[in-house]
Amino acid sequence: MNTASPAGLRRPDGPAKLTGTARYAADTPAHGAAYAILVGATVPTGRLTALHTEAARGAPGVSAVLTAEDLPDMPLGPLVQPLPMRRSRNGAIDYEGQPIAIVLADGWERARYAAGLVRADYADTRRPVVFDEAPDAVEREPLLSPPDETKGDVAAGLAAAHTVVSATYTTADRHHSPMEPSATYARWDGDRLTVHDSVQSIGLTQLALSTAFGVPFESVRVICPFIGGGFGCKGYVWPHQLLTAAAAKVTGRPVKLALTRTQMFTSCGHQPTTRQTVTLGADARGRLTALRHTSANAASLHGDHAEGATEASTWMYASPAIEVRRRIRHTDRPEPTPMRAPHQGPGMFALESAMDELAYATGIDPVELRLRNEPETDPLTGRPFSSRELRACLLRAADRFGWRDRTPEPRSMRDGDELIGWGMAAATMDTFRFAATARVRVDADGHVRVECGTQEIGTGLPGVIATIASDVLGTDPDAVEVRFGDTELPPAWMTAGSSATMGVGSAVYAAATELKEKLKELGVSGMGFAGSLGAAGFLEAEAGWGPEEGSDLAGRSRTYSMHTYGAVFAEVRVDDELGLVRVARCTAGYAAGRIINPLTARSQMTGGLAWGIGQALLENSRFDGYFGRFVSKNLAGYTVPVNADIPELDVFFVDDHDPHAGPLGAKGIGELGAVGAGAAIANAVFHATGKRLRDVPMGIAEVMAAGAAR
Amino acid sequence: MGTSLQPTLYLTVNGEKREVPAPDVRATLLDTLRERLGLTGAKKGCDRGECGACTVHLDGRRVLSCLTLAVAAQDADVVTVEGLATDGELHAMQRAFLDHDAFQCGFCTPGQLMSAVACVREGRAGSPDEIREWMSGNLCRCAAYPQITAAIADVAERAAENESTPAESGGGRS
Ligand code: FES
Numbered sequence: 064m065n066t067a068s069p070a071g072l073r074r075p076d077g078p079a080k081l082t083g084t085a086r087y088a089a090d091t092p093a094h095g096a097a098y099a100i101l102v103g104a105t106v107p108t109g110r111l112t113a114l115h116t117e118a119a120r121g122a123p124g125v126s127a128v129l130t131a132e133d134l135p136d137m138p139l140g141p142l143v144q145p146l147p148m149r150r151s152r153n154g155a156i157d158y159e160g161q162p163i164a165i166v167l168a169d170g171w172e173r174a175r176y177a178a179g180l181v182r183a184d185y186a187d188t189r190r191p192v193v194f195d196e197a198p199d200a201v202e203r204e205p206l207l208s209p210p211d212e213t214k215g216d217v218a219a220g221l222a223a224a225h226t227v228v229s230a231t232y233t234t235a236d237r238h239h240s241p242m243e244p245s246a247t248y249a250r251w252d253g254d255r256l257t258v259h260d261s262v263q264s265i266g267l268t269q270l271a272l273s274t275a276f277g278v279p280f281e282s283v284r285v286i287c288p289f290i291g292g293g294f295g296c297k298g299y300v301w302p303h304q305l306l307t308a309a310a311a312k313v314t315g316r317p318v319k320l321a322l323t324r325t326q327m328f329t330s331c332g333h334q335p336t337t338r339q340t341v342t343l344g345a346d347a348r349g350r351l352t353a354l355r356h357t358s359a360n361a362a363s364l365h366g367d368h369a370e371g372a373t374e375a376s377t378w379m380y381a382s383p384a385i386e387v388r389r390r391i392r393h394t395d396r397p398e399p400t401p402m403r404a405p406h407q408g409p410g411m412f413a414l415e416s417a418m419d420e421l422a423y424a425t426g427i428d429p430v431e432l433r434l435r436n437e438p439e440t441d442p443l444t445g446r447p448f449s450s451r452e453l454r455a456c457l458l459r460a461a462d463r464f465g466w467r468d469r470t471p472e473p474r475s476m477r478d479g480d481e482l483i484g485w486g487m488a489a490a491t492m493d494t495f496r497f498a499a500t501a502r503v504r505v506d507a508d509g510h511v512r513v514e515c516g517t518q519e520i521g522t523g524l525p526g527v528i529a530t531i532a533s534d535v536l537g538t539d540p541d542a543v544e545v546r547f548g549d550t551e552l553p554p555a556w557m558t559a560g561s562s563a564t565m566g567v568g569s570a571v572y573a574a575a576t577e578l579k580e581k582l583k584e585l586g587v588s589g590m591g592f593a594g595s596l597g598a599a600g601f602l603e604a605e606a607g608w609g610p611e612e613g614s615d616l617a618g619r620s621r622t623y624s625m626h627t628y629g630a631v632f633a634e635v636r637v638d639d640e641l642g643l644v645r646v647a648r649c650t651a652g653y654a655a656g657r658i659i660n661p662l663t664a665r666s667q668m669t670g671g672l673a674w675g676i677g678q679a680l681l682e683n684s685r686f687d688g689y690f691g692r693f694v695s696k697n698l699a700g701y702t703v704p705v706n707a708d709i710p711e712l713d714v715f716f717v718d719d720h721d722p723h724a725g726p727l728g729a730k731g732i733g734e735l736g737a738v739g740a741g742a743a744i745a746n747a748v749f750h751a752t753g754k755r756l757r758d759v760p761m762g763i764a765e766v767m768a769a770g771a772a773r
Numbered sequence: 774m775g776t777s778l779q780p781t782l783y784l785t786v787n788g789e790k791r792e793v794p795a796p797d798v799r800a801t802l803l804d805t806l807r808e809r810l811g812l813t814g815a816k817k818g819c820d821r822g823e824c825g826a827c828t829v830h831l832d833g834r835r836v837l838s839c840l841t842l843a844v845a846a847q848d849a850d851v852v853t854v855e856g857l858a859t860d861g862e863l864h865a866m867q868r869a870f871l872d873h874d875a876f877q878c879g880f881c882t883p884g885q886l887m888s889a890v891a892c893v894r895e896g897r898a899g900s901p902d903e904i905r906e907w908m909s910g911n912l913c914r915c916a917a918y919p920q921i922t923a924a925i926a927d928v929a930e931r932a933a934e935n936e937s938t939p940a941e942s943g944g945g946r947s
């Protein structure tokens with residue numbers, strides 16, 4: 064194993080994280096706060112008719128037990144998930160786990176004990192509506208592209224095709240399961256509210272709280288330097304956050320709330336199961352004549368969450384006829400939410416599995432098949448690509464993996480009892496871009512400080528900020544101080560959708576460039592300029608960046624087809640008797656614009672590959688349709704990859720620069736890594752066993768049931 | 774329900790005698806460290822022994838502090854992540870984690886570090902596969918696993934190269 068240290072800037076926030084001094088939300092000192100535990104509904108439907116709280120109220124150390132009647136009405140701002148405890152809902156139960164009471168006590172032990180004493184009566188529970196039985200529906204207000212998009216005549220394209228493949232694929236319900244359960248600390252000082260939270264957007268949380276409590280935006284301060292992982296489940300605002308602030312308001316005492324691991328499975332979203340059908344027609348040389356991709360995903364009864372699983376099928380491959388259709392199905396379940404990687408994560412599993420099926424049906428090598436279908440311009444819209452280096456990813460990754468040594472025949476490679484399978488898939492991710500502002504300051508002694516109201520979720524953003532600022536100003540990146548995670552700093556939008564390097568990075572670039580101009584005007588060059596900055600002793604510049612006019616709500620370009628790309632190659636080993644699938648190695652190449660810090664960028668991709676391995680082999684949050692609930696609300700029943708599941712991962716970036724995405728030439732990477740690996744592994748399992756598994760995850764039971772093992 | 778045990782619980786944490794007045798008998802070592810002693814380095818990822826984020830050393834052994842009652846740690850030597858570095862110098866394992874980028878969000882990291890130090894000391898860091906196996910009780914959802922494995926292998930190799938210097942060179946009470 065190569066243990067040489069890789070190149071790139073070490074994380075500036077590293078020492079704090081390594082010594083236990085980095086402060087996460089639940090680490091906020093209580094300082095007289097009450098400890099809060101939520102009590103959840105034990106049924107998925109019906110009405111709450113009575114809540115018995117006397118025993119809990121009388122338990123030692125309990126200061127209050129709050130129910131819906133005790134809480135103020137809280138109007139919901141944008142992207143706030145429905146607040147089921149509101150009085151107006153009349154006791155309606157929408158999902159198992161829905162908060163019905165808050166227990167406040169001195170210490171976790173006492174709060175936990177008292178929470179167990181709360182009893183509830185329910186009426187009118189009914190059989191839940193489940194995914195398999197619910198009808199397809201269209202979102203009321205699509206947040207993504209239109210649900211249906213077409214070009215050309217798919218029926219004609221299929222009729223004229225030399226080869227047609229068509230199959231249905233499913234992806235499972237999955238939970239984000241960040242290692243840090245969500246936690247919120249809230250304190251009121253008169254009309255001013257201070258909240259320590261674990262959120263992917265302190266600004267959105269600030270907006271939600273000021274809207275809910277009818278106080279000015281500036282009266283709410285949200286602090287969140289570090290998030291212990293989010294992966295989407297801390298992106299929107301969830302009920303427990305508002306409930307914590309409400310509890311602090313009505314009791315007049317600070318409140319510290321942490322969700323339990325079990326509550327993480329019902330309180331802040333999941334990636335819903337999808338059912339997708341892909342139909343491909345190709346001519347004798349493997350060039351597509353038609354592509355149809357339809358998808359349906361589970362949504363909650365009142366919610367509209369859509370997985371844009373079909374979106375990438377409009378830009379991946381050249382085809383004269385394309386048809387995509389996206390549907391949701393309203394079911395009794397907690398609200399789903401975007402999860403790494405949304406849309407393309409589930410969608411590319413289906414499309415890239417189908418491409419592999421087409422490769423076998425036509426007898427064309429899977430890499431070659433993709434190269435033959437490489438488009439000149441966006442296949443649906445005809446827009447130019449802002450940058451697209453998929454070809455380089457495919458060729459270089461194939462070379463590094465040793466693809467040419469593969470014998471394409473299924474079950475043709477073996478090592479003792481183990482069947483060896485080599486599979487590959489392309490990857491792509493949409494490009495979301497959000498506005499941000501930043502302030503850069505330099506002191507007379509040359510000390511540089513960057514301030515931005517963003518938050519560090521693990522992507523290494525502080526190092527990216529330091530790198531960009533030091534590049535512009537010509538300083539040592541290690542000497543740049545970066546401040547973040549506080550709404551008192553210049554605002555930035557969500558750390559979500561792989562957007563932070565573009566948004567925050569471009570704002571830092573703009574502010575640093577402006578500061579450099581100011582220094583030039585003063586006749587100062589270089590950083591050794593003690594005393595030359597006048598009486599103030601420092602100079603600063605604040606600037607912002609946002610996607611150009613005409614971009615859509617999510618900052619997606621309407622001028623260019625703007626995406627990131629990659630190619631993933633996987634070797635699996637399948638125990639021919641036990642049906643156990645293990646990933647032995649992966650090679651993946653990515654094109655995602657300019658890479659700012661290669662050290663942390665590589666970690667993003669290897670982490671993403673592990674998410675793909677989880678999608679392919681492990682992660683399945685089983686939903687019990689009779690009881691209307693997730694079955695294994697813990698990390699023993701819901702299995703995520705452990706160290707021993709992840710092999711050597713060979714990751715590289717190809718040269719890419721996207722001049723249209725932003726001034727840095729960079730695009731997003733955090734989610735791209737989680738796309739493609741799922742299909743590459745499934746395709747490798749087919750190569751190993753000769754059996755096509757179209758439902759992920761592929762556990763031992765599924766592999767055995769498919770007869771994939773002998 | 775009477776939950777107060779005795780006036781005071783005495784713990785030795787990172788070499789220091791600490792007092793916890795009026796402890797709750799049900800309090801775990803994890804909650805006691807975090808809420809009573811202000812040592813929030815050890816993290817609560819699940820509170821039920823599934824994730825390893827709460828790993829600390831008890832008399833030199835790695836244990837899950839969420840499954841250890843504080844009263845049971847009364848006579849033991851407790852070392853948390855806060856006790857790894859000495860005089861501002863990072864422990865060799867912390868340094869290797871930094872150099873190999875063996876963490877992302879950092880939430881599992883205190884537990885990974887405590888397990889990693891113990892893993893080397895237990896003699897379970899002989900190969901990458903052995904490290905992977907013996908580090909699989911510590912979940913990392915950011916999946917910094919390859920980097921964690923590389924960091925531990927690095928420390929273990931350097932410790933083996935220099936037999937006279939123990940694996941935990943670089944300071945620390947652990
Ligand atoms: S918090 Fe102790 S094992 Fe998860």
Ligand code: FES
Nearest residue numbers: 877878913914915
């Ligand atoms: S670094 Fe985020 S969970 Fe390990």
